[in-house]
Amino acid sequence: MSKKLELKFYNEENGTVTLSLDDPIEPVDAVAVKQVMDEVLKQDCFFSSGGNLIAKKQARIVERNVTEIEL
Template sequence: MSKRLELLFTTEAGTSSTIAVDNPREPVDPAAVREAMDDILAADVFHGSNGSLVAKRGARLVERNVETIEIGE
């Protein structure tokens, strides 16, 4: 099982952009996530084809379970 913290932003073009953090420290502190997202916006260091990040859209913790199925040879 793996977990990923996804920070969701809006770009200048109005599109969505996601910054993912693998295996975040748990429990995830919503106040720390908000502060980190504010810092990312203030630093204005992420620029893509849709422009800079301009607003927070949300954050989510995504959990993924992988089960291997033995198929034999």
Template sequence: MSKRLELRFQNEEGRNVTIALDEPVEPTDEEQISQVMDTLLEENVFISNGGDLTKKRDARIVERTVTTVYEN
């Protein structure tokens, strides 16, 4: 099973932009993640196809499990 931390923002066009980090440190610290997202917005670190990131949407841990049912 693999895990990713997804930081989701909205850009100037109102579209969603996701910045993903593989294998995040756990347990996650909600306050620290929120502060990092604020810093990314304030410093204008990332620009998307739809313009600058304008606001935080959410952050989430996504887990992925792959089960092979047939292999040749």
């Protein structure tokens, strides 16, 4: 099982851009996540094909379970 913290932003074309971080510390500190997302927007350090990131959309933990099937 693996977990990721996904930080989702809107870009200038109203598209969604996702920054994904492996193995987040849990429980997640919502205030810290909000501060980091605000800092990403303030620093204007990421660019997407739809332009700069302009607003926060969502943050979430995504959990992935893989079960191999023996053939």
